[in-house]
Amino acid sequence: MPDWADASDSQLMEATARGDRDAFSVLIGRHQGPVLSIAYRFLADRSGAQDAAQEVFLRLWRSARRYRPDAPLAAYLRTLTVNLCLDTKRKARFLVLGQEGEVPGRHDPHGDLEARERKAALSAALQTLPEAQRMAVVLFHMEGASVKEVASLLDVSPKAAESLLSRARSSLRERLRPLLAGS
Amino acid sequence: MRCDKARERIARQSSPAQLAGDRELASHLEACQSCAGEWRIHLALLAELESAPSAPPFPDLSPRVLSALDAPRGGSSRALQWAAAAAFAVLALALGFLFGSVSVTQAAPPESMAATYQRAITTLPSNPAELASLEYGARPAARSLR
Numbered sequence: 001m002p003d004w005a006d007a008s009d010s011q012l013m014e015a016t017a018r019g020d021r022d023a024f025s026v027l028i029g030r031h032q033g034p035v036l037s038i039a040y041r042f043l044a045d046r047s048g049a050q051d052a053a054q055e056v057f058l059r060l061w062r063s064a065r066r067y068r069p070d071a072p073l074a075a076y077l078r079t080l081t082v083n084l085c086l087d088t089k090r091k092a093r094f095l096v097l098g099q100e101g102e103v104p105g106r107h108d109p110h111g112d113l114e115a116r117e118r119k120a121a122l123s124a125a126l127q128t129l130p131e132a133q134r135m136a137v138v139l140f141h142m143e144g145a146s147v148k149e150v151a152s153l154l155d156v157s158p159k160a161a162e163s164l165l166s167r168a169r170s171s172l173r174e175r176l177r178p179l180l181a182g183s
Numbered sequence: 184m185r186c187d188k189a190r191e192r193i194a195r196q197s198s199p200a201q202l203a204g205d206r207e208l209a210s211h212l213e214a215c216q217s218c219a220g221e222w223r224i225h226l227a228l229l230a231e232l233e234s235a236p237s238a239p240p241f242p243d244l245s246p247r248v249l250s251a252l253d254a255p256r257g258g259s260s261r262a263l264q265w266a267a268a269a270a271f272a273v274l275a276l277a278l279g280f281l282f283g284s285v286s287v288t289q290a291a292p293p294e295s296m297a298a299t300y301q302r303a304i305t306t307l308p309s310n311p312a313e314l315a316s317l318e319y320g321a322r323p324a325a326r327s328l329r
Contacts, residue, residue: 021252025245032244040238050241057248122231140197141232147197162195170194173221173228180227181220 009073017064024064028057031074034143035081041138042085044123052088056080082139082153086131118179125175132156133168140165184211189218193225 004012004026012030015023035056040049059080060067067076126134132154139145139153151161173180184192184207192208195201202209202222212219 021249025249028245028248029243032241033238036241036244037238040241041235046239046241049238050244050247053241053244054248054251057244058251061248061252118231119236122235137232141229142235165197166191166194169197169225169228170190172232173194173224176228176231177224180224180231 010069013064013067013069013073016061017067024057024061027060027073031077032057034074035077038078038081038138038143039085041142042135043088044127048088052081052084055084059084079153082135086135121176121179122172125172128175129168129171133164133171136161136164137168137172184208186215186218189215190221193218193222196225196229198229199226 004015004023007015007023007026009027009030012023012027016027032053035053036049039052039056040046043049043052056077060077067073126137129137135154136150139150140147145153147158147161147165150165151158154161154164156164189208189211192205196205196208202212212222
């Protein structure tokens with residue numbers, strides 16, 4: 001069995017396309033972090049994020065033969081994750097009306113109570129944003145994507161992406177005003 | 184600059200450094216206490232967003248994904264549904280064809296129609312000129328319709 005640990009993403013994808021599960025397993029281990037991070041920050045739900053990440057990798061497995069290494073695999077996975085999260089949320093809106101998401105701040109064991117409450121408030125405020133605005137905030141402010149990348153991932157113009165971010169920041173500022181004014 | 188315009192411009196700032204590029208807004212913030220307060224709230228929001236906690240540690244997804252590869256996919260039941268729908272369509276077509284052909288063979292022409300045909304056959308003119316006029320008689324009428 002070849003040692004895939006040092007193999008490039010392209011080599012791993014080629015092997016995955018041939019049905020090599022060991023290579024695929026290495027790919028998952030290498031890329032699961034960013035996929036889970038986007039899914040978790042957007043969905044604010046641990047098990048939902050794991051389900052979404054699983055589906056992302058299943059789609060990657062199914063499309064491995066069609067994959068062409070024109071763009072980095074990380075970018076391809078990011079696109080898959082964003083589309084799946086937006087899709088999941090749209091479906092969930094009809095299935096679980098009014099269900100509150102998990103608060104990411106709860107998992108921060110090092111933060112003090114006040115900091116955790118602020119994170120919880122931020123997370124709750126994020127969940128009230130429309131999907132596209134929320135995803136724009138997650139990608140730009142939390143995942144470090146550029147406006148151009150956000151635009152490309154959301155399939156909108158850079159100007160529209162700027163507008164999404166601007167409206168999201170305005171809404172968050174209004175919702176979190178008492179909390180932010182005291183800080 | 185009006186305050187509502189300034190607040191719009193504040194929302195566009197994605198980092199504190201961006202303010203340096205907007206001299207108009209910067210000078211408004213120096214003059215307007217209310218908008219300066221708004222700018223401070225905006226900076227606090229940006230700081231909150233940048234320091235948002237990363238995702239908690241998740242267990243390795245590989246075993247979960249690999250076991251899901253072996254599980255039957257939802258697509259197979261969808262394929263079954265398509266096959267059933269196609270079989271039903273073929274059956275409906277076959278039955279339609281069968282009943283259609285039976286009714287056609289059983290249906291006799293109405294009596295009045297049979298008599299008309301019979302009359303037309305027996306009273307056909309034998310003169311070629313008359314026959315030609317009968318054959319092409321409809322054409323001028325058709326043209327006149329256009």
